[in-house]
Amino acid sequence: DSGVTQTPKHLITATGQRVTLRCSPRSGDLSVYWYQQSLDQGLQFLIQYYNGEERAKGNILERFSAQQFPDLHSELNLSSLELGDSALYFCASSSPWGSTDTQYFGPGTRLTVL
């Protein structure tokens, strides 16, 4: 158990809908990262937040947005969903202390768009 929690574990929705994925980082971690993992691709970095502020942006679509709240949990919002958005969405967190930026991953949310 990495200490990172994600809800829900599974999500099934229809095209055109909007969903929100939630992530709680490990205790003490200030950074939260979101990744998308499709069947035919590796982990694709979407976005990073650090202590409530956006720090880095990767291959995140304009239909997707995220935020990190004062209690450091984060939400990833996916709107106007398309079939191709079906994937595993992982959240990871890392600590600002220590000598590395090792990311610890949550169990993921499996999104199925029908």
Added chain:
Amino acid sequence: GESVGLHLPTLSVQEGDNSIINCAYSNSASDYFIWYKQESGKGPQFIIDIRSNMDKRQGQRVTVLLNKTVKHLSLQIAATQPGDSAVYFCAESSTGNQFYFGTGTSLTVIP
């Protein structure tokens, strides 16, 4: 973008043998590398990391080797066990920048 690739998409080994999983990276500025293990239905799990000022780092039954000259990273698993069956990802980053992950190598341990 960055390119982190794996030489072999699948690897099968006999239980008790040693496993070697390879990874190539393209950014010579990368200075931090991580190996992750991902079991079916789970999130990636940190295995071992190495910084560019090192060539080798050992953990429990695992060793990571870094060859900066050819931009190559490998993960060695000693005495491979059935529980080692999983997909293994390498990831690389340069200080302060995002991580880039390879597509993964699927390791199957044959009892």
